[in-house]
Amino acid sequence: MTPQALARGTAALTEMGFSVVLGRSVLARDGYLAGRDEARAEDLNSMLADPAVRGVWFARGGYGTARILDRLDWDAAARDPKVLVGYSDLTALFATATRRTRASCLYGPVVAELGDPASFHALSLRKMLAGEAIDLRIPRRAVLRHGRAKGPLVGGNLTVLAHLLGTPHAPAFRRAVLFLEETGESVYRLDRLLQHLRMSGALDGIAAAVFGSFEPGVRRRKFPPDRPVLELVREVFMPLGVPVAVGIPAGHLPGKWTLPIGGAALLDTSAGRLTLSAKAP
Structure with a gap:
């Protein structure tokens, strides 16, 4: 994830009407991982437990989600279900979230792609975010x-x-x-x-x-x-x-269309x- 792609993606989110707060580890690096496991899990846990956060839009896919599944506070996530958006490696997170919480898991574009309108199907994304079929x-x-x-x-x-x-x-x-x-x-x-x-x-x-x-x-x-x-x-x-x-x-x-896992x-x-x-x- 480059700072440039992150900036384009967050600008697109702002244009869509969202208030964007960046995770602390969004640009972190630890070898081929986006930061240490404990730091990434702590970052996501803080978002899942924060009542002011209504959704988590993942910056990119790749590899590493499975490494933190056992570190996540699923009870807290179940108490306040969020909208989760991403795809590819996020398959692991969505599989657990749909079993243990009522989170809305949208298999769609990551933040790194939002700056390129050709990379995703905008109407399906908007409808899924609005809860429409x-x-x-x-x-x-x-x-x-x-x-x-x-x-x-x-x-x-x-x-x-x-x-x-x-x-x-x-x-x-x-x-x-x-x-x-x-x-x-x-x-x-x-x-x-x-x-x-x-x-x-x-x-x-x-x-x-x-x-x-x-x-x-x-x-x-x-x-x-x-x-x-x-x-x-x-x-x-x-x-x-x-x-x-x-x-x-x-x-x-x-x-790509956005699908509701x-x-x-x-x-x-x-x-x-x-x-x-x-x-x-």
Whole structure:
């Protein structure tokens, strides 16, 4: 996170009508982490417990959220639920927050992106912040299995989510609409992650699955040809017998829509629509 990107992002927040208070560790560094774990956790705990703070908008993604989950005061967070905004590595925080609090977790642009209007879908962000529902069009070509299903939206970044399995921070998958997105991972790694989800039993009982941006990394030279990502998705999700749609405009891509993790989701492929609300079902 550079001071320049932070300044552009906070200026955008101010233009949106928010009063911005910067976290003490927002520009901190500790190797590849944005500050020491205890400092980052203390910073976030102070925000979650402050009644004057109504939302926490995360500066950027990357790595490090999982390291502080056990240091956070979830009881305090549950007493005064906030709006939490971010994506990618914030998958870990949102998974725990939706289980232990009534926080509104919005999977959308981080502060570092707010200075670039092309990086996110402004209308979906505004509607989610206002507590309004949004409709995403699902073209027929994006449907792998037709059907109608509803439930809380869970998920986020595939890598982060897969590494929560077997911990107290994994989300509740049963009867949920699962959303997955990923970027920059080799196809064989995507295969491994999806197989991990399957073998863990996490997919047993999900209501539906929707996939956002899924751009694999650069293929290594002198390596056997990659398999299509869509083929991997079909192998894992088609046997489940639930509605499946791909190509949701969310994740690591320009113009990303904001999605409500923990909010109500209704996938209706015959109507070609995914309806999302920040309100829990």
